[in-house]
Amino acid sequence: MTTLSAQVPIAGVPWPLYKLVALAAGLVALLIVGVVTASAAPAVLTAAAVTTVVWVAFAARRHSRG
Numbered sequence: 775m776t777t778l779s780a781q782v783p784i785a786g787v788p789w790p791l792y793k794l795v796a797l798a799a800g801l802v803a804l805l806i807v808g809v810v811t812a813s814a815a816p817a818v819l820t821a822a823a824v825t826t827v828v829w830v831a832f833a834a835r836r837h838s839r840g
Contacts, residue, residue: 792832800825 781788804821811817 790836792836793829796825796829796832799828 780791782791782794783789800821803824804817807820808814808817
């Protein structure tokens, strides 16, 4: 079973899996809001907010565990 603390090598640099999950969530939010509103500004702002919240939440959870 893969945990969010696992690391994925990208261009030789290990990235924690939770960062990639946060980026994927932001991309999904960007696409959904972009299609629904047909406007770039709300899509980009929503995607940035979703990415930040997911990233910080998983980082806080990871640091609280040890």
